[in-house]
Amino acid sequence: MADAKHFKYIILGGGVAGGYAAREFSKLGLNPGELAIISKEAVAPYERPALSKAYLFPQGAARLPGFHVCVGSGGERLLPEWYTEKGIELILSTEIVKVDLASKTLTSASSTNFTYDVLIIATGSTVIRLSDFGVQGANANNIFYLREIDDADKLVAAIQAKKDGKAVIVGGGYIGLECAAALRINNLDVTMVYPEPWCSKYPFMSTIGSLLAPVTAVKLKDGRVLDADIVVVGVGAKPLVTLFKGQVEEEKGGIKTDGFFKTNVSGVYAVGDVATFPMKMYNEIRRVEHVDHSRKSAEQAVKAIKANEEGKTIEEYDYLPFFYSRSFDLSWQFYGDNVGDTILFGDSDPASAKPKFGSYWIKDSKIVGAFLESGSPDENKAIAKVAKVQPPVQDLELLKKEGLAFASKI
Ligand code: FDA
Ligand code: NAD
Numbered sequence: 252m253a254d255a256k257h258f259k260y261i262i263l264g265g266g267v268a269g270g271y272a273a274r275e276f277s278k279l280g281l282n283p284g285e286l287a288i289i290s291k292e293a294v295a296p297y298e299r300p301a302l303s304k305a306y307l308f309p310q311g312a313a314r315l316p317g318f319h320v321c322v323g324s325g326g327e328r329l330l331p332e333w334y335t336e337k338g339i340e341l342i343l344s345t346e347i348v349k350v351d352l353a354s355k356t357l358t359s360a361s362s363t364n365f366t367y368d369v370l371i372i373a374t375g376s377t378v379i380r381l382s383d384f385g386v387q388g389a390n391a392n393n394i395f396y397l398r399e400i401d402d403a404d405k406l407v408a409a410i411q412a413k414k415d416g417k418a419v420i421v422g423g424g425y426i427g428l429e430c431a432a433a434l435r436i437n438n439l440d441v442t443m444v445y446p447e448p449w450c451s452k453y454p455f456m457s458t459i460g461s462l463l464a465p466v467t468a469v470k471l472k473d474g475r476v477l478d479a480d481i482v483v484v485g486v487g488a489k490p491l492v493t494l495f496k497g498q499v500e501e502e503k504g505g506i507k508t509d510g511f512f513k514t515n516v517s518g519v520y521a522v523g524d525v526a527t528f529p530m531k532m533y534n535e536i537r538r539v540e541h542v543d544h545s546r547k548s549a550e551q552a553v554k555a556i557k558a559n560e561e562g563k564t565i566e567e568y569d570y571l572p573f574f575y576s577r578s579f580d581l582s583w584q585f586y587g588d589n590v591g592d593t594i595l596f597g598d599s600d601p602a603s604a605k606p607k608f609g610s611y612w613i614k615d616s617k618i619v620g621a622f623l624e625s626g627s628p629d630e631n632k633a634i635a636k637v638a639k640v641q642p643p644v645q646d647l648e649l650l651k652k653e654g655l656a657f658a659s660k661i
Pocket of ligand 2 (some may be wrong): 303361376384421423424425426427429444445446447484485486487538541542574575577578660
């Protein structure tokens with residue numbers, strides 16, 4: 252293609268996985284001009300989790316360039332200059348609107364064509380909108396979603412404009428809980444609305460009856476009306492795979508990959524939120540929407556690409572699921588699989604000065620998952636090991652009594 256810009260490697264998506272993949276390329280050897288990252292965001296890759304936490308704080312808020320990747324995992328902070336120094340082309344504010352995997356061509360909204368030898372798809376997820384369930388008034392002003400930095404900036408402006416106002420949070424998942432905490436810290440009066448008794452996933456349904464434009468209240472299906480100056484919606488995310496429909500194999504809503512994040516199309520890899528991959532530990536194909544996996548899958552794909560060029564092989568991805576969250580003074584970590592029976596241990600009394608508690612998930616008489624609130628780095632390492640080793644347990648009462656001490660012995 253005469254008018255196309257050609258790169259040996261293109262990473263489509265400049266989010267968490269995109270940034271970590273770039274670092275891995277640079278570690279393993281990259282010539283200037285070989286790699287481009289194309290992103291519709293206007294900023295270099297950053298640690299997305301900051302957006303629902305310190306980015307929303309009234310004082311000492313996180314701002315770029317403070318949280319560019321790879322600070323979230325204790326690594327070097329890759330400022331825009333880093334990409335220039337390495338000869339990596341950062342093509343920002345550029346949305347790819349058409350992909351042709353057969354001719355290895357990406358086309359941007361402004362009709363620029365890019366061609367590649369190897370493509371890494373790292374397009375992440377997009378928010379599920381209230382309009383996706385046909386909720387009336389879903390496009391009213393002051394309804395906020397949170398995925399990208401532009402969304403976070405709009406929410407920050409609303410928080411500042413509605414000081415001491417009322418906020419309604421729709422959704423009791425991660426975004427819901429983390430934003431509820433951040434809005435409370437901003438002194439807003441916060442009400443949360445979600446369909447389950449506690450935060451777990453639920454089939455999508457029109458729980459919210461109507462939302463008025465501009466929003467002044469949220470009306471629930473049962474008729475109750477909640478006043479609101481700001482509505483934050485966190486009702487889930489969906490992987491951005493539409494550009495590739497019919498061109499690449501999909502499974503469980505994501506792009507199907509192997510233990511090296513290779514798709515069924517030669518030279519095309521998919522990483523992060525969009526990838527469905529073999530979770531070796533559980534002998535299952537899964538998709539994971541969490542930051543630890545987006546980093547590690549990106550690194551694995553680049554290692555596999557470079558090894559392939561040298562005719563070498565690497566170990567298959569063997570991922571131990573790891574999720575975390577922080578709200579107010581609370582900070583938890585979870586490792587493994589949350590299936591089977593649960594045992595709660597420790598001090599979960601909210602009146603305690605510093606409650607420390609946890610939970611084990613037991614399936615087929617083995618511990619398969621572990622959660623800990625307020626763990627030290629060593630304690631978190633211990634629960635990670637339990638989830639990896641999957642020790643057998645017979646006496647559940649004893650396990651409850653031993654609690655964290657059980658993990659420390661493994
Ligand atoms: P990510 O979404 O990071 O990046 C995708 C990039 O591709 C974006 O820059 C997007 O603009 C770009 N893109 C998409 N389509 C494009 C196109 N057609 N053309 C050009 N560019 C395109 N996880 C966790 O474990 N702990 C946590 O605390 C949090 N907290 C958290 C907070 C918030 C607010 C969100 C939204 C998410 C989290 N997560 C999280 C989840 C975590 O951030 C998520 O799993 C990773 O960011 C996924 O990384 P990816 O690189 O796959 O997608
Ligand atoms: P989520 O899937 O975690 O939670 C969605 C919530 O919305 C659930 O409580 C669900 O029941 C509720 N819901 C669904 N439909 C509803 C309706 N009609 N009315 C009311 N409630 C409804 O999704 P999220 O919190 O929006 O997060 C989006 C993405 O960001 C996910 O990929 C998530 O993993 C990621 N994220 C992760 C973290 C973290 O790991 N700490 C933090 C923030 C975001």
